[in-house]
Amino acid sequence: MRIAIIGAGTVGTTLGGRFAAAGHDVVYGVRAPDGADRRSFAEAVEGAAVVINALPFGAVEEVFTGLDVGTAVVVDAANPLTPMSGDEERARTESGAERLARWSGSTRLVKAFNTTGAENMADPAYPAGPAAMFVAADDAEAKTVVLGLAAEIGFDAVDAGPLAAARDLEHLACVWIRNAIVLGQGRTFAFAVHRR
Numbered sequence: 001m002r003i004a005i006i007g008a009g010t011v012g013t014t015l016g017g018r019f020a021a022a023g024h025d026v027v028y029g030v031r032a033p034d035g036a037d038r039r040s041f042a043e044a045v046e047g048a049a050v051v052i053n054a055l056p057f058g059a060v061e062e063v064f065t066g067l068d069v070g071t072a073v074v075v076d077a078a079n080p081l082t083p084m085s086g087d088e089e090r091a092r093t094e095s096g097a098e099r100l101a102r103w104s105g106s107t108r109l110v111k112a113f114n115t116t117g118a119e120n121m122a123d124p125a126y127p128a129g130p131a132a133m134f135v136a137a138d139d140a141e142a143k144t145v146v147l148g149l150a151a152e153i154g155f156d157a158v159d160a161g162p163l164a165a166a167r168d169l170e171h172l173a174c175v176w177i178r179n180a181i182v183l184g185q186g187r188t189f190a191f192a193v194h195r196r
């Protein structure tokens with residue numbers, strides 16, 4: 001499947017590398033195209049089945065407003081808040097993912113790949129089992145596609161409900177960030193779901 005990743009930073013290249021290794025056709029949308037797999041934003045999304053937003057939240061509105069994502073599944077991996085940003089109050093009423101749905105005009109918006117660090121995207125395997133990846137969306141088919149992609153790269157893919165649940169997932173990301181960075185646990189831990 002053709003996957004366009006908007007933003008070729010840590011998350012973008014980590015997910016892109018995993019999806020390419022799994023056999024997908026990955027292109028990046030960047031500010032400085034290289035004529036190879038790093039293209040302009042418009043060129044990257046052309047013909048893509050899935051478009052993954054891996055930009056800092058502050059850049060998302062400008063890049064996605066007017067970008068023609070067509071009928072692609074749009075996956076939001078960005079986090080609009082950090083424990084210190086002061087943006088928490090706004091995110092309680094409208095998540096970054098819901099804002100991206102407005103800015104991009106996409107009705108196939110999916111929140112995923114935001115609740116854990118890039119190290120876990122590179123390798124979700126832990127001795128007790130795979131790290132969980134929570135996936136929230138209103139469009140059932142789009143959600144199925146992203147649950148499949150998360151499972152393909154080794155996550156325990158978990159349906160987290162409708163797109164409005166992105167508000168929860170963006171706060172869950174803060175739990176991970178706070179533990180990893182502020183509380184000093186480090187980046188090699190992940191959330192998991194145990195079942196019986």
Ligand SMILES: NC(=O)c1ccc[n+]([C@@H]2O[C@H](COP(=O)([O-])OP(=O)(O)OC[C@H]3O[C@@H](n4cnc5c(N)ncnc54)[C@H](OP(=O)(O)O)[C@@H]3O)[C@@H](O)[C@H]2O)c1
Binds near residue numbers: 012056063115119
């Ligand atoms: N790092 C993690 O472990 C992690 C985990 C989960 C979610 N996230 C979220 O994922 C997103 C990306 O994080 P990251 O760590 O991958 O960031 P990053 O390494 O800093 O990469 C960000 C990318 O966005 C591009 N960019 C920055 N400002 C831009 C602008 N104004 N217009 C266009 N492109 C711009 C940069 O391109 P240039 O090369 O042109 O500067 C860079 O390729 C963030 O929203 C973050 O909260 C991060």
